[in-house]
Amino acid sequence: MNKFLASPVNTALTAIFANRMRSFLTVLGIVIGVTSVILLISLVTGLKTYITSQIEGLGSNLLFVIPGRIGGARSPGGVQANRLVYPDAVNLRTKLTDQAQVSAAIQRNATLKYGNKKDEGAAVFGVEANYPDIISLKITDGRFFRESESRSARKVAVVGTTVRDSLFGQGRIIGEQLDVAGSRYTVLGALGPRGSVFGIDFDNSIYIPFSTAQKQFGIDRLNTIYVSANSPENVKEVQTKAINILKKRLSEDEFTVQSQEQALSTISQITGVLTAALGGIATISLIVGGIGVMNIMLVSVTERTREIGLRKAVGAKPSDIRNQFLIEAMTLSGIGGIIGIILGILISFIIGRFFTTTVPIWSVALAFGFSMLVGVIFGVAPAIRASRLNPIQALRYE
Amino acid sequence: MNLLVKLSKVYKVYGSGEVSFQALKNININVKKGEFIAIIGGSGSGKSTLVNIIGLLDQPTSGSYDLDGQDSAHLRENTLAEIRNKKIGFVFQSFNLLSRTSALDNVAMPLIYAGVSVQDRRNRAKLALEKVGLGEKIDSRPNQLSGGEQQRVAIARALVNDPELILADEPTGNLDTKSGAEIMEIFDRLNRAGKTIIMITHEQLIAKHAKRIIRIKDGAIWKQ
Numbered sequence: 001m002n003k004f005l006a007s008p009v010n011t012a013l014t015a016i017f018a019n020r021m022r023s024f025l026t027v028l029g030i031v032i033g034v035t036s037v038i039l040l041i042s043l044v045t046g047l048k049t050y051i052t053s054q055i056e057g058l059g060s061n062l063l064f065v066i067p068g069r070i071g072g073a074r075s076p077g078g079v080q081a082n083r084l085v086y087p088d089a090v091n092l093r094t095k096l097t098d099q100a101q102v103s104a105a106i107q108r109n110a111t112l113k114y115g116n117k118k119d120e121g122a123a124v125f126g127v128e129a130n131y132p133d134i135i136s137l138k139i140t141d142g143r144f145f146r147e148s149e150s151r152s153a154r155k156v157a158v159v160g161t162t163v164r165d166s167l168f169g170q171g172r173i174i175g176e177q178l179d180v181a182g183s184r185y186t187v188l189g190a191l192g193p194r195g196s197v198f199g200i201d202f203d204n205s206i207y208i209p210f211s212t213a214q215k216q217f218g219i220d221r222l223n224t225i226y227v228s229a230n231s232p233e234n235v236k237e238v239q240t241k242a243i244n245i246l247k248k249r250l251s252e253d254e255f256t257v258q259s260q261e262q263a264l265s266t267i268s269q270i271t272g273v274l275t276a277a278l279g280g281i282a283t284i285s286l287i288v289g290g291i292g293v294m295n296i297m298l299v300s301v302t303e304r305t306r307e308i309g310l311r312k313a314v315g316a317k318p319s320d321i322r323n324q325f326l327i328e329a330m331t332l333s334g335i336g337g338i339i340g341i342i343l344g345i346l347i348s349f350i351i352g353r354f355f356t357t358t359v360p361i362w363s364v365a366l367a368f369g370f371s372m373l374v375g376v377i378f379g380v381a382p383a384i385r386a387s388r389l390n391p392i393q394a395l396r397y398e
Numbered sequence: 399m400n401l402l403v404k405l406s407k408v409y410k411v412y413g414s415g416e417v418s419f420q421a422l423k424n425i426n427i428n429v430k431k432g433e434f435i436a437i438i439g440g441s442g443s444g445k446s447t448l449v450n451i452i453g454l455l456d457q458p459t460s461g462s463y464d465l466d467g468q469d470s471a472h473l474r475e476n477t478l479a480e481i482r483n484k485k486i487g488f489v490f491q492s493f494n495l496l497s498r499t500s501a502l503d504n505v506a507m508p509l510i511y512a513g514v515s516v517q518d519r520r521n522r523a524k525l526a527l528e529k530v531g532l533g534e535k536i537d538s539r540p541n542q543l544s545g546g547e548q549q550r551v552a553i554a555r556a557l558v559n560d561p562e563l564i565l566a567d568e569p570t571g572n573l574d575t576k577s578g579a580e581i582m583e584i585f586d587r588l589n590r591a592g593k594t595i596i597m598i599t600h601e602q603l604i605a606k607h608a609k610r611i612i613r614i615k616d617g618a619i620w621k622q
Contacts, residue, residue, distance in 0.1 A: 014498060014499065018498050306494065307496055309494075310494045310496075311507070311511075312479065313453070313455060313482060313488050314482065314483060314488065314507060314508040314511065314555070315479050315480065315482050315483020315484070315508055315511040315512065315559075316479060316510075316511045317475070317476045317479045317480075317511070318475060318476070318479075319476075320510075320511055391455050392450050392455050392456060395490070395494065
């Protein structure tokens with residue numbers, strides 16, 4: 001360390017360690033502020049990483065056709081009647097036959113029963129045979145249903161992991177009879193874990209042929225049409241074509257074709273707002289910590305009036321005194337910042353065993369920089385007060 | 399001309415109008431280099447005000463003060479701090495050492511503000527402590543030292559930057575007779591070695607160590 005810095009930092013550390021309890025409590029305010037900044041940012045970033053990986057897991061080729069309009073200035077208020085039907089999906093499949101795979105999907109919640117076990121919250125997806133290819137579902141046991149089974153509306157089902165665990169446990173599943181909303185289905189296979197996307201839990205679900213689902217639940221409106229382009233390069237082209245095809249029958253307000261990229265940018269916007277809001281709240285606690293630093297520095301200046309008088313008498317300039325107290329305030333908040341960073345990363349690591357958390361480097365830099373800034377801002381007033389003390393009066397101070 | 403301190407027609411007035419108080423009246427003092435002066439006076443005589451002015455901690459209301467040939471009027475605070483650092487070594491009645499700080503660091507403190515490197519600071523502070531007979535106690539803290547030893551640390555601090563003038567304000571005021579005598583021995587020795595010393599005291603016996611005694615009473619020189 002150079003000669004101009006070594007002494008003030010040593011002096012500051014001596015002063016800080018001279019009053020351990022007081023310094024600890026002062027630093028605690030900064031520690032809590034920095035810890036919460038790092039923790040909240042890590043949670044939101046983790047959430048974003050998780051959702052992003054889930055969406056990306058669907059494949060970047062994927063487009064969702066959903067009823068109603070999302071985004072855009074002319075977004076109508078209120079709930080719109082769903083006008084998306086199976087012929088729309090057929091239409092898309094026929095016209096995009098060389099460029100994309102298409103599957104219609106409907107979804108209902110139903111009570112599942114197997115033996116004396118019951119699963120009441122499970123989602124039942126009515127999809128087409130190419131659905132596992134489109135959203136990259138992995139079949140771990142048995143097989144998915146075939147197109148012929150789908151067309152002839154056979155009562156067959158493939159179960160997600162959560163449903164499998166709750167109803168079948170470790171027992172055998174293939175060929176077993178599953179009761180879905182009062183009808184008996186033959187289980188063909190089971191899926192690997194898939195997580196959830198947009199609130200759809202792929203694991204606490206079963207998959208049955210589209211036409212079977214239509215009959216069982218008596219519905220013809222679609223929840224989603226999944227369109228998977230054959231290559232990432234023509235996603236845009238497929239999207240434009242899909243919109244044009246659907247526009248012939250539906251108005252622009254009645255459907256949205258959303259790409260994965262658009263979905264990601266929506267998530268990005270939401271988590272951006274979340275980061276700003278939560279980070280802002282954490283910053284307030286850091287400012288409160290800074291007020292604590294200022295308070296203790298003012299006390300310290302008063303306590304060390306004689307010392308200040310002596311230093312001035314032996315040749316300290318006002319700027320020397322100001323720097324000494326400023327460095328002391330910055331050392332206090334810097335120590336708090338470092339402890340806060342360690343604590344924040346540690347807690348985020350522990351939480352990381354239950355949720356996805358990510359500590360971005362920029363959040364560490366931001367939290368530390370801000371804690372030093374707080375030290376400077378709240379250290380300036382006490383430091384200037386110290387630098388302006390009259391040495392004669394200061395030396396006489398008891 | 400070897401005048402180190404030259405006070406001409408110095409007045410110091412506190413307050414103004416009806417409530418004004420003349421702390422110093424027409425003070426004229428000349429101190430040559432190498433002199434040992436005692437300024438003696440009772441409490442309220444104005445000797446503290448005088449020592450503040452000589453120590454460049456305060457400015458006269460009127461009159462002039464030249465230190466080492468330089469007029470001290472109209473100097474900026476930073477310049478005054480520099481002059482105090484280089485030319486004046488203070489010794490106070492109550493020692494004014496930093497507690498929780500070693501003798502060595504206490505002595506080295508003025509050198510921080512002189513811009514001396516860490517290594518040089520240590521060497522020079524050690525040398526100054528050896529001069530006052532505390533070469534063995536450089537790591538002791540003030541609360542581990544006797545009153546006499548603490549005042550010797552303070553004298554070492556006053557000497558460390560090799561100032562022209564040692565300005566001692568009641569240096570034996572807080573000490574027993576024996577320690578006081580030891581301190582005065584150090585001042586005598588320093589003076590023999592050529593240091594200029596101005597000492598403020600109210601004790602006749604202590605003042606006798608000086609070559610010249612200036613008595614002040616009610617803010618004026620009474621006998622020189």
